[in-house]
Amino acid sequence: xxxxxxxxxxxxIGPEVTEATRRVLEASGVKFQWDLVVxxxxxxxxxxxxxPSDAVxxxxxxxxxxxxPVTTPIGTGFRSVNVALRKGLDLYACLRPCKxxxxxxxxxxxxxxxxxxxxxxxLYSGIEFALGSPEAIRLRDFIAQTNIEEKVKEDSGFSxxxxxxxxxxRIVKFAFDYARANGRKKVTAVHKANILKFSDGLFLxxxxxxxxxYPDIExxxxxxxxxxxxxxxxxxxxxxxxxxxxxxxxxxDLCAGLIGGLGLTPGANIGDDMAVFEPTHGSAPKYxxxxxxxxxxxxxxxxxxxxYLGEKKAAYRIEKAVTEVIAEGKNVTYDLKADSDVDTAAxxxxxxxxxxxxxxxxxxxxx
Ligand code: NAD
Numbered sequence: 445x446x447x448x449x450x451x452x453x454x455x456x457i458g459p460e461v462t463e464a465t466r467r468v469l470e471a472s473g474v475k476f477q478w479d480l481v482v483x484x485x486x487x488x489x490x491x492x493x494x495x496p497s498d499a500v501x502x503x504x505x506x507x508x509x510x511x512x513p514v515t516t517p518i519g520t521g522f523r524s525v526n527v528a529l530r531k532g533l534d535l536y537a538c539l540r541p542c543k544x545x546x547x548x549x550x551x552x553x554x555x556x557x558x559x560x561x562x563x564x565x566x567l568y569s570g571i572e573f574a575l576g577s578p579e580a581i582r583l584r585d586f587i588a589q590t591n592i593e594e595k596v597k598e599d600s601g602f603s604x605x606x607x608x609x610x611x612x613x614r615i616v617k618f619a620f621d622y623a624r625a626n627g628r629k630k631v632t633a634v635h636k637a638n639i640l641k642f643s644d645g646l647f648l649x650x651x652x653x654x655x656x657x658y659p660d661i662e663x664x665x666x667x668x669x670x671x672x673x674x675x676x677x678x679x680x681x682x683x684x685x686x687x688x689x690x691x692x693x694x695x696x697d698l699c700a701g702l703i704g705g706l707g708l709t710p711g712a713n714i715g716d717d718m719a720v721f722e723p724t725h726g727s728a729p730k731y732x733x734x735x736x737x738x739x740x741x742x743x744x745x746x747x748x749x750x751x752y753l754g755e756k757k758a759a760y761r762i763e764k765a766v767t768e769v770i771a772e773g774k775n776v777t778y779d780l781k782a783d784s785d786v787d788t789a790a791x792x793x794x795x796x797x798x799x800x801x802x803x804x805x806x807x808x809x810x811x
């Protein structure tokens with residue numbers, strides 16, 4: 445029986461990296477029945493909404509989706525469909541492994557960090573009040589009536605940070621369960637509870653409380669700014685990081701930078717009974733349609749999807765093939781060339797060809 449999977453190519457570089465990944469996944473011998481859906485600006489233009497209900501229904505039905513990046517307009521226009529999808533389907537855990545691959549342009553060795561990012565609340569709760577709106581004026585008045593000494597300036601807009609005990613407990617539990625199931629030794633909870641006592645304070649309390657139930661896993665907490673410094677100095681000391689949504693967003697990109705860039709960082713958004721797999725990177729519009737983008741983050745997201753589907757052997761084979769292509773350094777995109785040399789770089793589709801060649805070579809060797 446083929447696996448029924450919702451396929452969302454996205455926009456910008458999305459369609460190219462998705463096609464490269466689809467080819468590699470199929471070359472592994474695993475059978476798929478793809479259900480192609482469109483979201484984002486193309487859906488807005490065609491159907492008048494960036495997140496059509498048939499796209500959401502497809503994921504709910506199949507329980508698994510492979511998704512390319514989708515552009516979010518800055519400042520104005522529709523809200524992020526990426527955030528809407530994660531929240532709407534309650535895909536509360538964002539899992540982003542970052543590890544050094546030999547041959548990738550990184551000044552570090554032995555980085556092997558798994559980021560577990562809360563996906564449904566925090567500053568991305570979507571609770572925002574624009575400057576001059578009746579809600580912003582009421583909120584300012586409310587704050588003025590409380591005992592808070594700090595005055596809010598009249599020309600203020602508001603984006604509300606919301607952290608709940610429920611979401612904090614479940615993401616920390618996810619991180620510890622992941623650590624235990626995957627032979628990980630340590631979970632580090634990241635926060636700014638010294639300043640944000642009532643939001644990050646809740647998150648930290650949840651982490652400390654849960655940690656007591658996992659005596660086999662080492663636990664520590666670290667303040668966000670200290671984490672940034674320590675990640676740059678000695679990233680090898682970290683194992684599983686669990687973070688509220690907002691910090692998880694930019695620590696993901698920081699960790700991508702440690703291992704050679706966004707072209708190498710896969711991801712998964714996981715809920716209780718469904719998951720959407722997508723790379724950490726965005727739609728990189730300046731490279732759209734140029735066959736330049738690195739498809740490996742998307743391919744490695746496909747590897748995570750295969751593991752989720754129980755196709756462990758195929759997952760292992762594809763990751764091994766990708767690792768070998770990186771190590772050889774010949775058929776890699778510009779971002780994996782030490783000097784970002786576009787002249788000697790391979791294109792997106794060539795990378796897929798090279799990975800497929802490795803898969804075929806391995807099959808022939810076994811035959
Ligand atoms: P981005 O990740 O798209 O790109 C930043 C830079 O990283 C690019 O200019 C490029 O130099 C490099 N890069 C990214 N992916 C690459 C790849 N596969 N191969 C080679 N180089 C790569 O970040 P951005 O420019 O901040 O965002 C662009 C758009 O993507 C925005 O609209 C943003 O909202 C959206 N976005 C979507 C998602 C998602 O769909 N999950 C995630 C992040 C950003």
